[in-house]
Amino acid sequence: MENIPEIVEAIRQPAEVLSQHPDDLGVKQALAKAINAATRALEQLLSVSTGSLEDVNLIIEWNEQVLSVVPEKHAFRATLLGDLSQAYYQRFSMPGSDGNVNDLNRAVQLAEEDVPATRPETEQRMLALANLNQMLQNRYDYTRDKQDINRAISVGEDAAERIPKDSRYTALILRRLAISRGKLFELTHNLDDAERALNTAEAAIKTAKSQGDVPSVVIGSNTLARILGRRFEQTANIEDLDRAVDVLTATVPLIPKNEINYVVGTSYLATLLGIRYEQQGDVDDLSASISYTKSVLQLISNDDTERPVQLFNLANRLVERAQYTGVLSDLDDAVDCGRQALRMVRANHPERTNWLRGLSQFLGIRFNMGSKHLQDIQQAIDLSREAAQVVDGDDMGMRAAVANVLSNLLKEKYDHYGEAADLDEAINIIREVIHGGLPESLPERVYLEFGLGDALHARFDHTGDVTDLQNSREAFQRAWESRAAPLTIRIDAAVRAADVAKEQLETHDSSDPSLLLQYWTEVSSDLDRALSLLHALSPRHMQNVNKQQMLKRFAGLGANAAAAALNAGKEASYALQQLELGRGVISGLVLDLRTDLSFLREEHSEWADDLSRLRSILDSGHSALLTTGSLESGSQARRRAEMDLENLLTKIRSEKGFERFLMPPTVEQLMEAADSDPAVVVNVSSFRCDAFIVDQHRIKLLGLPLLRLEDIQSYAKGLKDRPDSLSSVLEWLWSSAVHPVLNALGLDRPLPLDEDSWPHIWWIPVGPLNSLPLHAAGYHNKHSGETALDCVMSSYSSSLNSLLTGRRQKIPQYDSGPINALLVSMKSTPRRSPLQYAEPEVAMLQKLCPALNATPIRPVQDKVNVLEQLGTCDIFHFAGHGTSNSSDPSQSALLLRDWEKSPLTVEDLRNEKLQEKPPFLAYLSACSTGANEVLGLVDEGIHLGYACQLAGFRHVVGTLWTVSDPFCVNVARKFYETIKTEGKTDAAVHRGLHLALRELRDVQVGATTRGFSNGAIDVVIPDDEGEGMAIPGRENVDSNDDGNDGGRTAQSSGSRKGDGVDDEEPSMNSLWVPFVHFGV
Known part of the structure; x- marks a missing residue:
């Protein structure tokens, strides 16, 4: 390697001579020779450098020595100035350095000197300006001095104006100017600055494309995506966020993985996907974000300055996954990642404040979700206080973020330990930041307002000070009004504002009608606001399982909005429309796509x-998307x-006659849903309970003062815990809900079984009432006719919209020719009890097939074959085990022989699309096929019965809970005999089930009142010749070794429930109750 001191001396001597004799040719040649030697020496040093701090120190030392002797106007000086500027910044940003700001200042100074050292209008001048722009940005990132970023923009604009459009450096100049303008936007929040930044980035990309410069296109796309992401954070315009994700998804794969720009692009793509998850709750985005971040961490070394950044990004996503799944190990990993990141950075690192805040938040969430360790909450508060002490006072966004976390932690500590001082401090911290000039448009403000509302409400609970209650409501309302906030926060804020208004009502004189109306009007307004965003929370592109997670937290919103509207004096029709908006959100989107x-x-x-x-794209199942590409590409599509x-x-709605195409139904259309039979929507809310009686001409409101939400919840729980309480439940349902409705309709007169013109009613229960049998309500043991079953035929629907949509579908003439009947009997199911009567039930139906003009099809009893045959059948009859999933109702299933690996789930059935040739009937003779055990989703109709309707079946017979194996045969026999007699019509379906249940009920109740302990009745099954053979009563039914009868309990051959859980066998006089009809 060359001897630098000798080279420096070789430059110094001719340089000094030339200062006196500028025209001496020999001296010029000597200088040129010495500078060439210096160039070789510096290039050689650079080539052997390992990038260590020691090597960078040496590079700076040698360059400084050479620079000190090179003449002011020599061309080589410009090269030295630029290289030395970058070397000083490299040393400043290295992990092993102390981040001395003098290095940063020296980098900027050298870059400033480099500009006049180059010739005007040359590419070297343009590169010097680009370097100065970059160094000013770097210093701004550290100091947040607005003068630096303004100067960077000025320098960038100067270069952009001067550089020829066809220069190979034009895209570079424009991109760095775009970055500068983007950083100014982050500081000012001025949308004009954002627009200028975006325009410049797009110009950079366009220039690079025109020159065929793919790497510059890719890097420019990273810049564009970052600016779009920043603008989204302020405006909440989801199109900006989606476009940013699309830009990076398209360009990141074009970058070689060993390049820094791959790490930069992939890292920011992960960040954007994380943000989109926070906004919309699509867990696919969260999964992709975690995957991308982990891939980045695998590519960078342990001492890379980017590593702590990625560790903290991963920590954020792991916390979000823990909150989604409840898996606490993710929280532990997040805390570890956060601590690791903080250990890797120096005390003056620009992200340290943010990471202190983040780690404190992780610890607080861990405390809240499970640990409850004082150490976690106290350490979290200490870290937040440290962040508050070091935060830059001019960075209002970070000040707000730190204050939000600290105040939430103090509130959390108060909730757990009850120290009023913690609550007071939390309130004071928020108010200090809000009143300290926090811009209205700042995204962080909404979290502070929501936290303030929450803390003030807690203090009201503690002190009873109504001023705190009023201030709490006002804070929640301000949070709602923030357009930049995530939808979930805005909906939460509106709901909380309504709750507070209701509490205010309770603290005032309730005898004042005008005051009552005022408060209920405010409650109604708040809930209507929340409801207006509910559908935006579950966009069509989101997978249904993710929509379920989002909607669970807002269960009952539609019901409460409707009840509040009525209390506010609004029309019944308006309240009913609000109720419809809040129910069946997922199924409504599916119906729209399948209209x-x-x-x-x-x-x-x-x-x-x-x-x-x-709609073929949007209505594709999750697995279908995965077969055509990656998870992220499917989501993009x-x-x-x-x-x-x-x-x-x-465009369609702009055409005459299509103005309301795929829009929520009008009042007139809701009445149209009733057709010739009335529909009764029974709304349940803590505010009040009502029946909306809908016929073709009017919507009538019937108050139900004896029906209360807490009673419904109590009876539903009691019925689940003690099946023998069913009689009292049915009698209470009759008195509180069903009889008032039938009386209002003039249908409370009992009719004989052979009545030709039985009235028919559609029940649409709301909320937890979905789990109770309205069709079976009444005093059955009195033989007085005071029962729904003695007065009307009953059917169910999930919503008026569902009823309306089903009736608008084309109706095939099912009796006009032969049909196919898909018959599945699961006498034996792996790891489930045998079902003695499943095969006789299906055999009975197979014998009836000729009379039904039906061809029986007995498929291989696995998921693939059954689903394949569904598309060709008109009747699907399943006799076997069913299971209801209490955590995810979309995974409730019919159990075929391969159910352990591939169950036939609600999601599978919902994904079938049979509307072009809708099948007539699905008869699901299994347990809980019409039940949804997830209280937060009872209004979504997520069960096997309704899944068949969404798939295209016109009618479905299902069950609300466990059914008895032998008696399933009798119900099916009577049902299909009615279809055989009356034809495959809509009326025959609900009449057939009604007659079957009426007959079974009459025999059972009669047997019970005659003194038979379990109401024994004859079970009719076909013999070998196909004739009916009676098995009289329980005492003659074959027994298992353990003494259980032939009923379908989970452990014996008794019940058709597939979860393997012991159930108390219902009393025999209630075995008819679970069967229900869903249809149109």
Whole structure:
């Protein structure tokens, strides 16, 4: 390696001579020779450098020595200035350095000197300006001195104006100017600055594309995505966020994985996906974000300055996953990642404040979710206080973020330990930041307002000070009004504001009608606001399981909005519309996608084709997307399809006759849903309970003062814990709900079984009432006719919209020709009790098939074959075990022989699309096929019965809970005999089930009152010749070794429940109750 002191001396001597004799050719040649030697020496040093701090120190030392002797106007000086500037910044940012700001200042000084050292209008001048722009940005990142970023923009604009459009450095100049403008936007929150930054980034990309410079296109796309992401954080315009994700998803794969830009792009893509998860709750985004971040961590070394950044990004996502899944080990990993990141950075690292805040938040969440260790909450508070002490006072966003975490932690500590001083401090911290000039548009403000409302409400609970209650409501309302906030926060804020208004009502004189009306109007307004965002919370592109998670937290919103509207004096029709908006959100989106397009096709065939194409993407199941590409590409396809669909719907609705195409039903359309039979929507809320009686001409409101939410919850729980309490439940249902409705309709007169014109009613229960049998309500043991079963035929629907949509579908003539009957009997199911009567039940139906003009099909009893045959059948009859999933109702299933590996779930059935040739009937003779045990989702109709309806079946017979194996045969026999006699019509279905239940009830109740302990009755099954053979009563039914009878209990052959849990056998006089009809 060259001897630098000798080289420096070799430069110094001719340089000094030239200062006196500038034209001496020999001296010039000597200088040139010495500078060439210096160039070789510096290049050689650079080539052998390992990037260590020692090597960088040596590079700076040698460059400084050479720079000190090179003449002021020599061309080599410009090169030295630029290289030395970058070396000083490299040393400043290295993990092993102390981050001396003098290095940063020296980097900027050298870059400033480099500009005049270059010739004007040359590419070297442009590169010097670009370097100065970068160094000013770097110093701004550290000092947040606005003068630096303004100067960086000025320098960048100067370069952009001067550089030729066809220069190979034009894209570089424009990109760095875009970054500068983006950073100014982050500081000022001025949308004009954001627009200028975006325009510049797009110009950089366009220039790079025109020159075929793919690497510059990729890097420019990273810049564009970052600016879009920053603008989204302020405006909450989801299109910016989606576009940023799309840009990076398209360009990141083009970057070689060993390049720094791959790490930068992938890292920011992970960040954006994490943000989108926070906004919309799509767990696919969260999974992709974690995956991308882990891939980045695998690519960078342990001492890379990017590593702590990625560790903290991963920590954030792990916390979110823990909150979604409840898996606490993710929280432990997040805390470890956060601590690791903080240990890796120096005390003056620009992200340290943010990471102190983040780690304190992780510890607080761990305390809240499970640990309850004082050490966690106290350490979290200490870290937040440290962050508050070092935060830059001019960085209002970070001040607000730190204050939000600290105040939440203090509130959490108060909730657990009851120290009022903690609560007072939390309130004071928030108020100090809000009143300290916090901009209204700052995204962090909404969290502070929500936290303030929560803390003030807690203090009201402690002190009873109504001023705190009023201030709490006002804070929640301000949080709602923030357009930049995530939808979940805004909905939460509106709901909380309504709750507080209701509490205010309770603290005032309730005898004042005007005051009552005022408060209920405010409650109604708040809940209507929340309801208006509910559908945006579950966009079409999101997988249904993710929609379920989002909607569970807002269960009952529609019911409360409707009840509040009534208390506020609003029309019953308006309240009913609000109730419909809040129920069946997921199924409503599915129905929209599967609506009959024949009318649209007649008028605009090209739009119908486009709509069919888009809904095929949006209505695809999760597994279908995974077969065509990565998880993220499938998600992208659905998002693009949703945007295209919204644009198409706007065009369709602009045409005459299509103004309300796929829009929520009007009041007139809701009445149309009643058709010839009334529909009764029974709303349940803690505010009040009512029945909306809907017929073709009016919507009548009937108050139900004897029906209360707490009673419904109590009876539903009691029925689950003690099945023998059913009689009292049915009698209470009759008195509190069903009899008042039937009386109002003039249908409370009992009718003989052979009555030709039985009235029919559609029940649409709301909330926890879904788990109770309205169709079976009454005093059955009195033989007085005071029962629903003696007065009307009953059917169920999940919503009026569902009823309306089903009736608008084309109705095939099921009696016009032969049909297929798909018959599945599961006498034996792996790891489940044998079902003695499943095969006789199906054999009975197979014998009836000729009379039904049906061809019986007995498929291989696995998921693939059954699903394949569903598309060709008109009747699907399943006799076997069913299981209801209490954590995720979309995973409730019919159990076939391969159920352990591949159960036939609600989700599978819902994903079937049979609307073009809708099958007539699905008869699910198994346990709980019409039940949903997840209270937060009872209004979503997520059960096996309704899944068959969504798949396209016109009618479904299902069950609310455990059913008895032998008696399933009798119900099915009577039902299909009615179909055989009356034809495959809508009326025959509900009449057939009604007659079957009435007959079974009459025999059972009669047997019970005659003194038979378990109400024994004859079970009719076909013999070998196909004739009916009676097995009289329980005492003659074959017994198992353990003495259990032939009923379908989970451990014997008694019940058709597939979860393997012991159930108390219902008393024999209630075995008819669980059977229900869903239809149109």
